[in-house]
Amino acid sequence: MEKSNGGLELDIVTNNTFDNDDIKETIVGYGKNFSTIEKYLTEAIEKPEDLPTGQVIEGGKIIWNKNPVIGGYVGWVNIREGLNAPSWKPKVNYTVGQEIKAKPDNGNIYRCVTAGKSMVHSPTFLVGEGVEFYDANGNKWFPNYNYQVNDVIFAVNGSKLYYYICETAGITGTSEPIWSSVLPSSTVVDGSVVWRKEATVKWKQVGISSEFRPFGKVE
Incomplete structure (x- = not known):
């Protein structure tokens, strides 16, 4: 028997192997094929993000929708072979x-x-x-500037090891806060603005x- 060329790699009998194939081995091989096909057809999830991460998924792989609804889809097909991982999300540690x-x-x-x-x-x-x-979208701190909630700034010296996100809108003071005295994940008052210090992902x-x-x- 030979392996099929598809992604399932099924055991198949061909003209090249027919004369040498053992009947018992052929029957067992086809039994394994049915198990493989059944698993392939019944593999169902709620969304592609539920697949294990860090593994390479071959192009053309089909995953069935565990809970199809009207207006939804019966499944998903992978159009690009590569590693599986969830998409980037905001405000995640x-x-x-x-x-x-x-x-x-x-x-x-x-x-x-x-x-x-x-x-x-x-x-x-x-x-x-x-x-x-760096996972960085923001500008350097400015004095006497009107900042809004979720605005992001970095220290004037250009360091991006930490960023500061505005939690209370307002106007900054005339002097830059001493960022080194602020603990990660804690806040600092700057004029009428309240900043929270967070470590920047790289x-x-x-x-x-x-x-x-x-x-x-x-x-």
């Missing part, structure tokens, strides 16, 4: 080693190399093998991401 896919999707997987908390808005995901960058591109798209709309 990421630890070293966690992997995400860019949002919006750019076809790549990124691994956290410096722990921290993601920002409100998605960063610019750089592209290049092994490239590293990402590293580590590979290509899978990409599932829905199919079979339920009318």
Whole structure:
């Protein structure tokens, strides 16, 4: 018997193997094929994000929707072979080693190399093998400036190890706060603004991401 060329790699009888194939082995092989096909057809989840992360998923893999509804879809098909990981999310504490896919999707997987908390808005995901960058969207602090809730700033010296997110809108003071005296995840008052200090995540591109798209709309 030979292996089929598809992703399931089923055991099949061909003209090249027919004369040498043992009947018992053929029957057992086809029994295994049915088990493989049954598992393939019955594998169902609520959403692609429920798949295990960190594994390579072949292109063309189909996952069935565990709870299809009218207006929804019967399943998803992977259109790009690559690593599976959840999409980037805002205000999440990421630890070293966690992997995400860019949002919006750019076809790549990124691994956290410096722990921290993601920002409100998605960063610019750089592209290049092994490239590293901060999860950073913000400007340097300005004096006497009107800031709104969720605005993000960095220290005037340009350091991006930490960022400061506005929790209470207002106008900053005339002098920059002494950021080094502020503990991570704690707040500091700056004029009428209240900032919260958070560690900035650093990402590293580590590979290509899978990409599932829905199919079979339920009318």
